[in-house]
Amino acid sequence: MFNRIHLIVLDSVGIGEAPDADQFNDKGTHTLKHTLECKTGAFKNLESLGLGCIDVLPNIGCTTEPKAFYTKMQEISQGKDTMTGHWEIAGLNIETAFKTYPNGFPDELIDQIKEKTGRGVVCNLPASGTEVIDEFGEHHMETGDLIIYTSNDPVLQIAAHEDIIPIEELYGICEIVRELTMEDEFLVGRVIARPFVGPRKGAFKRTGNRHDYALSPFSDTVLNVLKNAGFDTISVGKISDIFNGSGITEALRTKNNMDGIDKLLTVINKDFKGLSFTNLVDFDAEYGHRRDPEGYFDALVDFDNRLPEIIEALRDDDLLIITADHGNDPTHTGTDHTREYVPLLITSKKDLKYGEINKRSSFADIAATIAENFEVQYHTHGKSFLKEIL
Numbered sequence: 001m002f003n004r005i006h007l008i009v010l011d012s013v014g015i016g017e018a019p020d021a022d023q024f025n026d027k028g029t030h031t032l033k034h035t036l037e038c039k040t041g042a043f044k045n046l047e048s049l050g051l052g053c054i055d056v057l058p059n060i061g062c063t064t065e066p067k068a069f070y071t072k073m074q075e076i077s078q079g080k081d082t083m084t085g086h087w088e089i090a091g092l093n094i095e096t097a098f099k100t101y102p103n104g105f106p107d108e109l110i111d112q113i114k115e116k117t118g119r120g121v122v123c124n125l126p127a128s129g130t131e132v133i134d135e136f137g138e139h140h141m142e143t144g145d146l147i148i149y150t151s152n153d154p155v156l157q158i159a160a161h162e163d164i165i166p167i168e169e170l171y172g173i174c175e176i177v178r179e180l181t182m183e184d185e186f187l188v189g190r191v192i193a194r195p196f197v198g199p200r201k202g203a204f205k206r207t208g209n210r211h212d213y214a215l216s217p218f219s220d221t222v223l224n225v226l227k228n229a230g231f232d233t234i235s236v237g238k239i240s241d242i243f244n245g246s247g248i249t250e251a252l253r254t255k256n257n258m259d260g261i262d263k264l265l266t267v268i269n270k271d272f273k274g275l276s277f278t279n280l281v282d283f284d285a286e287y288g289h290r291r292d293p294e295g296y297f298d299a300l301v302d303f304d305n306r307l308p309e310i311i312e313a314l315r316d317d318d319l320l321i322i323t324a325d326h327g328n329d330p331t332h333t334g335t336d337h338t339r340e341y342v343p344l345l346i347t348s349k350k351d352l353k354y355g356e357i358n359k360r361s362s363f364a365d366i367a368a369t370i371a372e373n374f375e376v377q378y379h380t381h382g383k384s385f386l387k388e389i390l
């Protein structure tokens, strides 16, 4: 039994096509392999945990003495977006996919947004966030129109220049749009504020003031059960947003992956009992969606370099779990997530019989394990692996 569990989600770090990848047009995808084969580098810490034993990977060999339990997990939910992945990790099975809008949002919704905000709307199509600000940024600066766009994910994103629509006003607009898209009719997973700055096309840059407005999970996750039982459930990064704050006792916001690790270290170093849950989003947002394998590679190097600090900070009765929420192969067509297995690495300061454990048929096995460890009653389809590691 562990006093505390630290769960880190490396956002989008998938480890090869899932059995149902063809239904998502993701046959042949492999985020880790395709990222790691773009150049050479050393990942000795991830290697020592056994990451290279889960699948054959360039630059990361399979160590004969892994310092973690390792395997891969399959997603059972209908969807490959961040909310679906995290909600499944926390115990749910999302059987009805959120709605996506490949042709833009319907007129009745856009009309309501215009009416309620008093602003015009441009774009209203699936697009890349860095490209839309270049394409519509100057128009937006002249007119104050909202740049609304989406992706293959169930998201409605609103880009606005910080000097044209001050951040607080943009957040207010997002809250209005969140209200409008709650209902089954539209069922948008997340509304996202995407503020940017800069003088002109080509020089626009998104800022760290992104803010996500998610739906609350449709039923209790293991986070709710832990919180209700008096445990701490501490969010680092966008976890709290992904769960709309539901089941979270404390939330630390982060600027980037390295800041996320700094914040996680402050959490590990303080006294609490329960779960810390960290999301490192740069892999996905900065490199996966941008189809930038070199940048993705460097972000993995940076994470690998910080791993010893995290492991050293663990207390004797802490458990560390590292996984991902979906893939985002930076060499695949398009700019969207990819349906992949995700790696599962589990380690601690204890002298356990580290090595391979059974492949998991749902991300929810993590929730089942957490519930069993903290001895709380939680009904999930997930199967605990606690006995496989003790």
Ligand SMILES: O=P(O)(O)O[C@H]1O[C@H](CO)[C@@H](O)[C@H]1O
Pocket (backbone or CB within 6 Å): 082, 127, 128, 129, 130, 150, 151, 152, 153, 155, 157, 192, 194, 285, 289
């Ligand atoms: O292109 P940008 O704005 O980064 O959008 C990305 O961010 C969204 C939310 O993570 C994803 O659905 C993807 O579309």
Ligand SMILES: [Mn+2]
Pocket (backbone or CB within 6 Å): 011, 012, 081, 082, 085, 284, 325, 326
């Ligand atoms: Mn994600």
Ligand SMILES: [Mn+2]
Pocket (backbone or CB within 6 Å): 082, 284, 285, 289, 337
């Ligand atoms: Mn994403």
